[in-house]
Amino acid sequence: MIEAAKTIRAGEEMLAEIERRSGQDVSSCYQCGTCSSTCTATLAFDYPPHLFMRLLQLGLVERALASRTAQMCYDCMTCSSRCPVGIDVADVIETTKNIADESGRSRPPKEVALFRRLFLRNVCRHGRLHEAGLLAWYNIKSGQFFNDLSLVPLVLRKKKVHLVPPRIRQRRELRRIFRQAKTKPGAK
Amino acid sequence: MRIGVFVCQCGTNIAATVDTEAVAEAAMSMRDVYHAESIQYSCSDPGQRQVIAAAHQHRLDRVVIAACSPRMHETTFQRAVIQAGINPFMLEMVNIREQCSWIHEDREVATTKAIDLVAAGVARVRGQVPLKRGxxxxxxxxxxxxxxxxxxxxxxxxxxxxxxxxxxxxxxxxxxxxxxxxxxxxxxxxxxxxxxxxxxxxxxxxxxxxxxxxxxxxxxxxxxxxxxxxxxxATCVDEEKCTGCRICEEKCPSRAPDEFNAGVGESKAISIAFPQAVPLVAALRKEHCRQFIKGKCGVCKKVCPADAVDYEQExxxxxxxxxxxxxxxxYRLFDWEGAYPDYGGGLYPDVITSLQYERMLSASGPTGGHIVRPSDGREPRDIVFLSCVGSRAESVGRPFCCNVGCMYIAKQAIQTREHLPDSRCYVFYMDVRACGKGYEEVYRRAQVEAGAVYLRGRVGKIYPRGDKLVVMGTDTLIGDQVEIETDLVVLAVGFAAAxxxxxxxxxxxxxxxxxxxxxxxxxxxxxxxxxxxxxxxxxxxxxxxxxxxxxxxxxxxxxxxxxxxxxxDLETSPMVAEVNHMRCIGCFKCAEVCPYNAIEKQKLHDGRTVAVIIESLCQGCGLCNVACPPQVISLRGYTDNQLISEVVEVLR
Missing domain, CATH: 3.50.50.60 (FAD/NAD(P)-binding domain)
Incomplete structure (x- = not known):
């Protein structure tokens, strides 16, 4: 049972923080469900995106902060691109995740944290994502050596993944961006 | 007597189940029928021309159209026969669509029935005489x-x-x-x-x-x-004299319910409902007035500077x-109290109707535009709105939508935020219906700008806790029960007829x-x-x-x-009652049953008093026709003979 008057008042401050940082108006969500219809990751979620928004609307911010949704959303942005109100739903979820991480309320699952770290290192090194490299590193570091290995011949043949890493110019500039980002508060 | 019969195919509407050619052929053998044919669309322009041409060619004086209901096209064909020089009342429509082809599947049966219906129509039109509209x-x-x-x-x-x-x-x-x-x-x-x-x-x-x-x-x-x-x-006030000064209201010692303010606040036995009333004239309600209940008072009469109060007025x-x-x-509001014991049935003073809330919002209302709890006069912090109270509810006998509840809730939520910036509105709803021009925008404004929290579900129960009210509802969006401890509950009560x-x-x-x-x-x-x-x-x-x-x-x-x-002036129907004066016995049973007072007595030269129909008043209902003991009243266009011969044809 939700004591709505209490929860809404209790969650007011935290919701304002999420709205400020994401620049989104959570109250403008009219619960049509387009985000959830279109979401590619709900199988990994405990709350599909529209329910995640509803949690915030009812002031149940703590539930949202502790949710798997916040941690498992991989920002594909499909929900944001299809929202009829124009809410950047992914940004709301992402912001919630950031707040959860900063405040130590939740910790991403081990694999998620590892993937994020390897992903950023990969982009920092090559300037663009080198998928084959990321895949290899992830399998090695996570100990799941044979994960998805059967797909390798197929994706190579279809040229979805390239063995040779991409190269960009001015990689030095890129590194500087990364270095600067690390000095921002809340960055790890 | 030369009758023409035209059997309409109505595309396939009739022709698919009725063999119209066979009907026309059968009609040819009926008495006085000189021409019969089947027409693809008789109501179309070429179809009507075909009827007119046949009427001229065969010198017809009566026409039977076997087609759809006379409610659809009787005037169409009356216009056509007038062009053929025939009196419009010499036309008979036989309905072989709604009452035959559309309701039968067997072609043979339907065709036989259509022939019978046409025979009845022919029999009826044979007894018809030209009529003239008055x-x-x-x-x-x-x-x-x-x-x-x-x-x-x-x-x-x-x-x-x-x-x-x-x-x-x-x-x-x-x-x-x-x-x-x-x-x-x-x-x-x-x-x-x-x-x-x-x-x-x-x-x-x-x-x-x-x-x-x-x-x-x-x-x-x-x-x-x-x-x-x-x-x-009688309002006991002379409308001409009253100046609307309201001194009587001010001095009146008798309190009375304030209907204009939906029971928020009190009124007096003599009062003016609101400052902009038109006419601005006081009215006295005897049932609440001391002068009429106890027989003495007379205060209003004494204080009225215009001498407008008159207790004797009738x-x-x-x-x-x-x-x-x-x-x-x-309309008035649905009487919700008896229907919703779960919402307190009127026992909790802080459960009010939307109209009472509206009166509170009004600057000229009983609270001067301040939103307060009726119980203790405090400003509410949390306000819960319940939509569809006495609407969309079969169980209380009001299955329909009130059309306005969703919108006035949104409006009142916006106004509440303006009146009490620190308050919050909660709205329990089933669907939000905002279909008019600019309506959706109001609803969105309530949510986004006024911060009203919409909860999708009906409220099951309201009960008091301390000086607050607990509203037990649900939010089907989150899939959980919702409970709100609130200061004020506003019911969006549905419409009832006045x-x-x-x-x-x-x-x-x-x-x-x-x-x-x-x-x-x-x-x-x-x-x-x-x-x-x-x-x-x-x-x-x-x-x-x-x-x-x-x-x-x-x-x-x-x-x-x-x-x-x-x-x-207006044309009247010529299908009115007619009395055969030769045989009228002057019993005036007809005058007794006539709902239009269309029958009067008339003295004839031979000294008898008979019934006479006032044609401009008679609506042709036929009651007198039935009531007349010697059966001398008949309805023009529907005479007994016509109807009997019609029935005989059907039964043959």
Whole structure:
């Protein structure tokens, strides 16, 4: 049972923080469900995106902060691109995740944290994502050596993944961006 | 006697199940039939030309069209036979579509039935004689019943067209429910600011006569010629003398319920409902007045500087003639208290109706525009709105939508935020219906700007906890029960027909539905007409509606009334009763049963007194025909002989 008057008042401050940082108006969500219809990751979620928004609307911010949704959303942005109100739903979820991480309320699952770290290192090194490299590193570091290995011949043949890493110019500039980002508060 | 029979194929509508050629062939062998043929679409232009040509060629004097219902195309074919030089009443329509081809599957059976029906039609038309329509003058004045926004709009429209109008209002002032509203959606403009100019305009319009505290008690007559009894109730105040100074109200010692303010606050036995009342005249309610209950008081009479109070005043009865009547009696709120014990059934003072809330929002209301809890006068912090109380609920006998609840909740939530910036509104809803122009925007504004929290679900129970109320509901979106401890609960109560609506409908002889809302003649194509000619509908008396829709319908009804009043006379149906004076025994059973007072006595030269039909009054209902003991009254176009020969043909 939700004591709505209490929860809404209790969650007011935290919701304002999420709205400020994401620049989104959570109250403008009219619960049509387009985000959830279109979401590619709900199988990994405990709350599909529209329910995640509803949690915030009812002031149940703590539930949202502790949710798997916040941690498992991989920002594909499909929900944001299809929202009829124009809410950047992914940004709301992402912001919630950031707040959860900063405040130590939740910790991403081990694999998620590892993937994020390897992903950023990969982009920092090559300037663009080198998928084959990321895949290899992830399998090695996570100990799941044979994960998805059967797909390798197929994706190579279809040229979805390239063995040779991409190269960009001015990689030095890129590194500087990364270095600067690390000095921002809340960055790890 | 030369009869022509035309069997319509109606494309495949008839021809698919009825062998129209066979019907035409069978018709040829019927008595007095000189021509019969099957036509693909008889109502089309070529089809009508075919009928006219055949009538000329075969010198026909009677025509039978076997096609659809006469309700569809009788006038079409009457026009056609007139062009062929035949009296329009010498045409007989035989319905072989709705009553034959559409309801049968077996072609053989359907064809046989169609032949029988055509034979009956031929038999009937054989007994027909040429008839002529009479003319009856139209009274050029309109009556509008009800002085809410719909009645005001209709009266002004007709009066502006230059026709005299009488507006009858039951209450001592016009304005109706709109006068009680603070603001109106979707634009949130002040209700009285847009209404009162209309009220004043009506009061001073040279073509409008305003009768307040008055009711229609009886209606006689018919389209163009209604005779209406109006009772003007005694208010113990002389309308001419009263200046509206309200000293009587101030000094009156008798308290009385404040109906205008929906029971928020109190009124006096002699009072003026609101400062902008039109006419600005006090009215005394005897049932609450000390002078009438105890027999002594007389304070108002003593203090009145205009000497307008008159305890001896009596009801006045007026009988007036009108050509058209517009009914605009409006609505009242559904009586929720008995139906919703779960919401306290009226026991909790802080559970109020939306109309009571509206009166609180109004600056001229009993709280001076302050939102307060009726129980202790404190400002509420949390306010819960419940939609669909007495709407969309089969269990309380109100299955329909009130049309306005969603919008006024959104409006009141926005206003609440303006009045009390620190408050929060919670709205329990089933669906939000915001279908009008600019309506969705109001709903979104309530959510986004006014911060109203919408919870999707009906409330199961309200109970007190300390000095607060606990609302037990659900939010089906999150899939969990929701409980709100709140200071004030506002119920969006649905519409009911005005008190006495059914009784008025019976007086007017118009149809009404199970909820006493008046029924329009056709839900799409005749939305302002009633089933009785010359009586039109405007506003919420026909069904729940908002102000824009009421005003639109009122103007539509006015246009229909103007169309009628602008005619000098109307054609009457020639299908009226006729008395064979030679055989009338003068018993006047006919006069007893006639609902239209269309039969009078006449003394003949031979000294006998017989019944005579006043053709302009007779509506051809046939009651006298049945009641007449010596069977000497017949209905033109439906004589006993015609009907019997028709039946004989069917049974043959």
């Amino acid at each position: 003319r009856v003058p139209v009274v050029g004045e309109a009556l509008v019943v009800g002085g809410g926004i719909a009645g005001i709009q209709a009266a002004l429209d007709i009066a502006d067209a230059g026709m005299p109008v009488t507006l009858v209002e039951r209450e001592p002032t016009i304005g109706g429910n709109m006068a009680r509203l603070d603001k109106t959606f979707p634009t949130l403009d002040c209700s009285s600011c847009i209404l009162t100019p209309r009220m004043v305009e009506l009061k001073h319009h040279e073509n409008i006569r305003l009768m307040v505290s008055s009711e229609v008690t009886a209606v006689r007559g018919y389209i163009g010629n209604f005779e209406v009894d109006i009772r003007k109730k 009801d006045e009865l007026h009988t007036e003639k009108f050509g058209a009547i517009i009914v605009a009696t409006g 008190e006495g609506a059914g009784e008025l409908a019976r007086r007017l002889n118009i149809a009404y539905d199970g909820y006493q809302f008046f029924t329009e003649s056709h839900p799409k194509l005749r939305p302002v007409e009633t089933t009785t000619g010359g009586i039109f509908l405007a506003g919420a008396c026909q069904g729940p509606k908002d102000i824009p829709a009421s005003v639109a319908q009122a103007s539509a009804a006015a246009a229909k009334a103007i169309r009628l009043l602008s005619r000098e």
